[in-house]
Amino acid sequence: xxxxxxxxxxLLSHWLVGFLPAGLQQAAGIVxxxxxxxxxxxxxxxxxxxxxxxxxxxxxxxxxxNRVGPYGILQPIADGIKSLTKEDIVPLSADSAVxxxxxxxxxxxxxxxxxxxxxxxxxxxxxxxxxLLFYFxxxxxxxxxxxxxxxxxxxxxxxxxxxxxxxxMISYEVPLLLSSVAVVMITGSLSLTKIVSAQNAYTGIFPxxxxxxxxxxxxxxxxxxxxxxxxxxxxxxxxxxxxxxxxGYHTEYSxxxxxxxxxxxxxxxxxISGLGTTLxxxxxxxxxxxxxxxxxxxxxxxxxxxxxxxxxxxxxxxPRLRQDQLMNFAWKFVLPLSLINLLxxxxxxxxxxxxxxxxxxxxxxxxxxVFMGLQEARSDHFGPRSYRYAE
Amino acid sequence: xxxxxYILAAITLAGGLAAVLLKNMVHCALAVSIAFAGLAFLxxxxxxxxxxxxxxxxxxxxxxxxxxxxxxxxxSSDTPKDGGVFSRTWLAGLVVAAAVFAVIGWAVxxxxxxxxxxxxxxxxxxxxxxxxxxxxxxxxxxxxxxLLTVATIGAVIVAIHEKEDAK
Amino acid sequence: xTPLAGYLLxxxxxxxxxxxxxLTRRNAILVLIGIELMLNAANLNxxxxxxxxxxxxxxxxxxxxxxxxxxxxxxxxxxxxxxISIHRHAQTADLDEMNRMKG
Numbered sequence: 001x002x003x004x005x006x007x008x009x010x011l012l013s014h015w016l017v018g019f020l021p022a023g024l025q026q027a028a029g030i031v032x033x034x035x036x037x038x039x040x041x042x043x044x045x046x047x048x049x050x051x052x053x054x055x056x057x058x059x060x061x062x063x064x065x066n067r068v069g070p071y072g073i074l075q076p077i078a079d080g081i082k083s084l085t086k087e088d089i090v091p092l093s094a095d096s097a098v099x100x101x102x103x104x105x106x107x108x109x110x111x112x113x114x115x116x117x118x119x120x121x122x123x124x125x126x127x128x129x130x131x132l133l134f135y136f137x138x139x140x141x142x143x144x145x146x147x148x149x150x151x152x153x154x155x156x157x158x159x160x161x162x163x164x165x166x167x168x169m170i171s172y173e174v175p176l177l178l179s180s181v182a183v184v185m186i187t188g189s190l191s192l193t194k195i196v197s198a199q200n201a202y203t204g205i206f207p208x209x210x211x212x213x214x215x216x217x218x219x220x221x222x223x224x225x226x227x228x229x230x231x232x233x234x235x236x237x238x239x240x241x242x243x244x245x246x247x248g249y250h251t252e253y254s255x256x257x258x259x260x261x262x263x264x265x266x267x268x269x270x271x272i273s274g275l276g277t278t279l280x281x282x283x284x285x286x287x288x289x290x291x292x293x294x295x296x297x298x299x300x301x302x303x304x305x306x307x308x309x310x311x312x313x314x315x316x317x318x319p320r321l322r323q324d325q326l327m328n329f330a331w332k333f334v335l336p337l338s339l340i341n342l343l344x345x346x347x348x349x350x351x352x353x354x355x356x357x358x359x360x361x362x363x364x365x366x367x368x369x370v371f372m373g374l375q376e377a378r379s380d381h382f383g384p385r386s387y388r389y390a391e
Numbered sequence: 392x393x394x395x396x397y398i399l400a401a402i403t404l405a406g407g408l409a410a411v412l413l414k415n416m417v418h419c420a421l422a423v424s425i426a427f428a429g430l431a432f433l434x435x436x437x438x439x440x441x442x443x444x445x446x447x448x449x450x451x452x453x454x455x456x457x458x459x460x461x462x463x464x465x466x467s468s469d470t471p472k473d474g475g476v477f478s479r480t481w482l483a484g485l486v487v488a489a490a491v492f493a494v495i496g497w498a499v500x501x502x503x504x505x506x507x508x509x510x511x512x513x514x515x516x517x518x519x520x521x522x523x524x525x526x527x528x529x530x531x532x533x534x535x536x537x538l539l540t541v542a543t544i545g546a547v548i549v550a551i552h553e554k555e556d557a558k
Numbered sequence: 559x560t561p562l563a564g565y566l567l568x569x570x571x572x573x574x575x576x577x578x579x580x581l582t583r584r585n586a587i588l589v590l591i592g593i594e595l596m597l598n599a600a601n602l603n604x605x606x607x608x609x610x611x612x613x614x615x616x617x618x619x620x621x622x623x624x625x626x627x628x629x630x631x632x633x634x635x636x637x638x639x640x641x642i643s644i645h646r647h648a649q650t651a652d653l654d655e656m657n658r659m660k661g
Contacts, residue, residue, distance in 0.1 A: 098421065130517050133444040137431075140452025144424055147459055151417055163463070166456060173452075190517050396561070400568045407572050407595050411579035416587065423591050426572075430598050434623075437565070437609040442623050446601075449627050454594065454634045461587050461638040465645040477582050478654055484581025492574030499566045506562045506610070513614035520624075523617050531621075535628045542632035546639035552646070 006295040009036075010122050033125040037114045045266045046076035048305075052312045059316035083259035091153060091252050098152035103253065103260035105145035110264045112138040113271035118193050120284045120297030131192040132184060135275060136177060139230070142268065143169050146239075146249055149261070153252035161248025164323065165239035168229055171330040172236075176226035178338040179219040182345035183210055183279045192275075196283030205289045209282040214361040215345040218369075220280040222338050224310075227272045229330070231265065233311055235318035236326060273307035274300070333376055340368045396436060403429030414476050416462045424455040438512055441520050565606035573599035586641045586651045590634065597630045 004011065013032050017025045050065070050073060057064025065072035090096055116131035118124040128134055143166050150162020184190055187198045201208045210216030229236040240248035250261045277283055281303050284296035321329070344361045351357035406426030410419045427450035434443035478484065524532050576595030583589055601623045608619025645651045 098418075128440070130440050130444055133441065133448065133517075137444040137447035137452070140448050141428075144421070144451060144455055144459075147456070148421065151459075166460075170453075170456060188518070396564060400564070404568065404571055404575070407575040407579075410591055410595070411575055411583070411588075416585060419588055419591060423595065426595065427598065430572075430602060433565070433568070433602060434605055437605050439605045439609065439620055439623070442601075442605055442620055442627070445624060445627055446598075449631050450594075450598075453631060457634055457638050458587060458591060461641055464642050465587065465651040476584055476588075478584045481582040485578055487581060488574045488578035491577055492570055495570035495573065496567060499563055499570060503560065503563045506560045507612075509561075513609065515614070515617065515620070520617065520620070523621060528621055528625075531625055535625055539628065539632050542636050546635040549636065550639035550642045 002293045002295075006121055006297075008295070009120070009297065030125065037125065038111065041111070041114070041267050041270055042263060044270060044305075045263055046080070048266055048270075048308050049079070050076050051308070052315075055309075055312045056316050059313075080259070083262075084256055086255035088255040088257060089252075091155070093154045094252065095152040095154070098148050099252075100257075102145050102149035102152060103257045103264065105148065106142055106264035107260050107267065109138050109141045109145060110267040110271060113268075113275070116192055117271065117274045117278060118196050118283055119274070119300050120295070123284075123297060124193055127193050128191065130190045132180060132190045132195075135192075135271075136173075136180075139268075139272070140173070142264075149253070150249035153249070155252050157245040157247075158249050158251045161239045161245050161251070164245075165232060165249055168232070168236065168239060168326060168330075171327060172226040172229035172334075175222050175330065175334040175338040176230060178335070178342060179223045179226065180275075180279055182215055182219045182338075182342055185342070185345050186210070186215075186349060192278050192283075196278055196285065199282040200285040202289040207282055207285055207287060207289070209280065209285075211280045213348065214358065214365055215341055215348055216280055218337070218341050218344070218365050220276070222334055222341065223276055223280065225334060227276060228311070228314065229326070231269045231272060231311075233269070234315035235321050237315075237320060238323060238326060241320060269308065269311060270304060273304050273311075276307060277303040328376075333372060337368060337372065341365065396433075399429055399432050399436065402426075403433060417459065420455060420458045420462060423458070424451050427451050427455065438515070441515075441517055560610075562606055562610040565602060569599045569602040569606070572596075572602065584652050584654050586644065586653055587638070589653065590637045590641065593637075594630060594634060597626065597633075601626055 013029060016032060017028045020028050053075065054064040054072070065075040068074040068078045090099055113135050115125045116128050116134050118127075146165045146169070147162050150158045150160075150165070153159070183195060187195045189195065189198075199207065199209050206212070211220045228234075232239045238244075240250070245251075250258055253261060277300065284300040286292045286294060286296075286299055344364050347364070348357050348361050351360065403426050406422050406424075406429055409422035410426060413419050413422060428447060431443045431446040431450070434440075434446055573596050576592045576599060578592070579595065580589045580592030583592065604619045604623045604626070608614055608617070608623070611619065641651055644656070648656060650656070
């Protein structure tokens with residue numbers, strides 16, 4: 001029974017496919033998977049938007065949406081109808097072809113990442129040998145789409161927002177990749193299913209998740225910082241800083257195209273949280289050995305939604321950074337630390353079992369963190385800036 | 392020759408052609424990134440997964456962005472008003488390119504008989520590529536690492552804005 | 559026509575397009591784009607020969623292509639840095655106007 005519940009979606013898919021002739025079965029299985037992913041994540045998107053608006057409202061001492069339906073839970077539907085029926089305005093001087101293509105490329109590239117994410121035991125669309133590389137290749141293509149959106153609008157705020165977004169995404173992609181490379185080094189595989197199954201083991205009741213190792217903990221923190229920047233979320237939301245550049249690269253988008261950008265942003269958040277879950281938090285494996293009877297997909301999606309809650313919490317808590325602080329933080333703090341973390345992961349691999357590697361690895365990371373943190377705190381990169389003309 | 396190959400080849404060549412012919416520089420950069428992506432899918436069609444994804448990661452994710460930044464920094468995104476986008480000696484260039492294509496095409500077509508027809512699909516795992524990189528190809532790998540470091544520093548030094556009054 | 563010949567012809571055509579771009583365009587950045595297209599065409603040839611060659615398990619062509627992708631990235635970075643530097647010096651990226659060797 002437990003086994004059946006765990007594999008319920010796999011069995012359901014097999015049962016549906018069973019009605020078709022043998023030649024079509026494999027293709028039909030993939031089509032079913034794609035359809036499920038394309039329906040599931042927009043539904044989660046509606047849920048996350050509601051959570052974000054309600055949660056942020058609570059954090060800011062206000063109610064949040066409370067008019068549509070009981071407690072305002074139907075607000076996403078109202079939002080959807082609104083954005084679908086609004087007039088689609090394209091600026092007269094805009095480059096219409098590029099302006100039209102940009103939101104489509106954003107959404108498609110964001111959805112592609114789900115193809116390799118294992119969402120439960122045996123629940124992965126394509127079990128690719130180079131899964132992680134595929135994921136990052138798809139993630140890298142969104143940068144060009146953001147630029148397309150900003151440039152084609154022929155609006156200085158859009159262009160500024162796009163340039164900010166591209167510069168920020170490129171800068172934070174380096175630590176993002178390097179912190180993931182540590183996981184690849186330890187697992188010895190780029191396949192995400194292998195990375196999960198390497199973590200799906202227990203000592204006593206505690207799991208072998210990578211976050212519970214010194215390099216994994218440091219790597220996870222850097223991964224989380226980089227993902228926040230990569231998805232343009234607060235405190236790294238300079239590309240769409242409302243008080244400075246209207247709405248950044250999607251200033252000139254309205255109606256359905258704006259909704260596509262909004263969807264793309266949240267889908268990217270889901271997929272990158274899913275990747276973080278897979279790399280560091282054990283993917284679909286249970287947090288304690290006595291909880292393994294709960295279906296694997298429940299664990300994956302609860303970890304995913306927990307990450308989304310952290311994103312919302314960060315947005316409600318932290319103020320926006322300045323552009324120079326953002327760049328200095330990426331290149332002078334996160335990048336060197338992730339390089340050191342790579343070295344520590346190699347040490348962890350070669351020191352073998354035993355308590356020594358815990359002490360050595362933790363000590364190196366801690367010393368590096370404290371030393372570099374002090375250095376940065378002393379330098380004036382992060383302090384208040386004097387303005388030559390404003391004063 | 393499969394249907395997919397023809398479509399991918401057409402997309403790639405159209406992207407390349409558009410990159411060379413279009414007037415607006417940003418359109419050229421976007422067209423060339425279509426060509427890069429098409430090539431990546433051609434690599435996938437040749438069962439070279441790793442090379443295909445690396446192609447997308449490096450070319451679409453990095454080189455195309457670099458080109459776009461360079462276009463905006465040199466203010467060449469607007470169509471030039473005088474003299475068009477082609478060089479004065481464009482005819483000579485076209486003739487040279489056509490001649491090169493004629494020679495290569497003739498060489499390929501005249502050796503069609505000797506080319507292998509079908510080969511077994513090679514099963515190359517990422518593990519094998521990694522072991523090859525760390526085994527027989529470790530020296531080139533290290534040289535490439537050095538080259539990339541030098542190129543990064545060199546590019547920054549070349550492009551850095553020198554202050555007019557050095558302090 | 560064999561599959562290999564098809565890939566080789568596509569690569570040859572792409573190479574010719576890149577060459578034509580590099581030789582006929584006025585803007586230095588587009589010349590670089592043409593060079594990148596030529597490099598990519600060569601990569602396609604390498605991978606095609608690896609796939610249909612006698613010893614695909616030796617990985618030679620694939621490795622060649624991977625290294626050439628890495629080198630091309632370095633080349634693009636330095637080349638575009640040079641273009642930006644020249645633009646700052648001469649206020650143009652037009653190759654026809656860069657006809658003096660004196661700075």
